[in-house]
Amino acid sequence: MESKSSSAAFRAFCSQHGLAATHQRQILFEVVQEMEGHPSPEEIYARVRRRIPSISLATVYKNLHLFVESGIVGEVSLHHGSLRIETNRTAHHHLVCRGCKSITDLDEKSFRLEMEHDHISAAFQVERYSIEVVGLCPACKKE
Amino acid sequence: MESKSSSAAFRAFCSQHGLAATHQRQILFEVVQEMEGHPSPEEIYARVRRRIPSISLATVYKNLHLFVESGIVGEVSLHHGSLRIETNRTAHHHLVCRGCKSITDLDEKSFRLEMEHDHISAAFQVERYSIEVVGLCPACKKE
DNA sequence: TGACAGACGATAATAGTTATCTTCTAATAG
């Protein structure tokens, strides 16, 4: 029944997004949901291969993108593909478009942040914090 | 005199960090400081090449890393090399070590954030925000 | 004015990701 409800959730997900309910897709769906932390595509691929040794890495990437688009999984900060240098050395934050990945500076004074340091291990040496406001820019909104 | 003071700043920077004051390093130093926004290494390389056509991309990368380490430039969110999937769908934030790049979840309730939406163009459709607390984990602190 | 550590350039190697193309299969109309 665990597998039954999980399978039902998967089928619901697929029909909502107009996707075929394939075996590979289902295993990936299950594996991603049972993994903890912030795995890379390679790590997910390694796990899925234990259940479908013949699966292709490309299939994993393609479906992860679909899952991210559908919101069933997220992305730990937006992946820009390459290193981005910050030349503005004043304290500030960012507005990031998840469509075109454009980055806009936001003045620090637009935010008032209170942090309860108690929740962060005293052994961790905090140097700074940054806030990313994520969404869609005007151009990407009308895709 | 502009070049003189900038050159003095560069020399001070190099001696503080035990680096040789080379021509390539100086041009890169200047170019990075006059660029705006959040350029990629390739974009910086293109700019530096206008002044030193023979410079190598590897030199640009090596020096950008040195500049980031020294804090003279920053990084727009930490670069993890690959996409990282977020499997935790509850609202939360992250503690990130700039040494080993480990990512730890932080409960949303550890923060109280007030945003002045007025400062964000109404045309930008905000979907979520995430806070990254950056620093050094215990293991990396004693490098 | 050397000696030499460290910097540079060229380029090979590796990692991450995407594109292409062929084969296969889930969905579904008959």
Next chain:
DNA sequence: CTATTAGAAGATAACTATTATCGTCTGTCA
């Protein structure tokens, strides 16, 4: 229960980003 077909999977080539290697060169300092 077939036959049809759009979309999915697999194999793999291609590409982009980044790092490593290594021979040569040069800034630094005695």
